[in-house]
Amino acid sequence: LPESSWLALADEWISKGDYRLALRALYLAGLNYLSQHDLVTITRSKTGLDYRAELERRARASSGVSLQVVPVFQTNNALFERGWYGRHVVDRSQVEAFASGLDEMRRFAQGN
Numbered sequence: 001l002p003e004s005s006w007l008a009l010a011d012e013w014i015s016k017g018d019y020r021l022a023l024r025a026l027y028l029a030g031l032n033y034l035s036q037h038d039l040v041t042i043t044r045s046k047t048g049l050d051y052r053a054e055l056e057r058r059a060r061a062s063s064g065v066s067l068q069v070v071p072v073f074q075t076n077n078a079l080f081e082r083g084w085y086g087r088h089v090v091d092r093s094q095v096e097a098f099a100s101g102l103d104e105m106r107r108f109a110q111g112n
Contacts, residue, residue, distance in 0.1 A: 003032040010095075019090040020083055023098055027080040030073070030102050037109050039065065048077035059109075069108035076101040 001009075006029035013022035031051065034040040039058045040051050052074055059065045079098050083090035 001028070001032070003029045003036065006032060010099075014092070014095060019092055019095045022095050023080055023083045023090050026095065026098050026102060027076070027084070030076060030105060033102075033106060034073075034109065037065075038062075039069070039109060048081055052077065064110070066108040069105055072101050072105045072108060076105065 006025045010022045010025035010029065013019070013025060031040060031042055034051075034055060035042050039062070040054050046054075052070065055073055056067070056070045059067050059069055076098050079094055079101070082088050083094060
């Protein structure tokens with residue numbers, strides 16, 4: 001799905017109160033954004049650590065991308081993995097923190 005579709009799904013899940021699925025949709029929107037900017041290649045077998053390493057490598061090679069994108073991705077990835085794979089309850093504040101990180105990641109990926 002394109003990034004806009006993942007974002008629409010996230011909004012839908014938020015309105016239904018399913019913050020765990022909203023977090024997943026936002027995570028996939030972020031991966032899609034990074035993929036569209038040739039900063040990662042999406043593959044089912046990759047882990048968050050794999051994406052982080054690839055993002056760091058490609059960000060270093062790209063003059064228009066701030067390396068600050070890497071720690072922001074890492075923070076968002078930790079939020080996602082804790083909520084998706086762990087037994088932790090995901091609440092609205094975590095989804096909002098992730099969305100804020102996604103906005104920040106976009107800025108750094110554009111070199112701003």
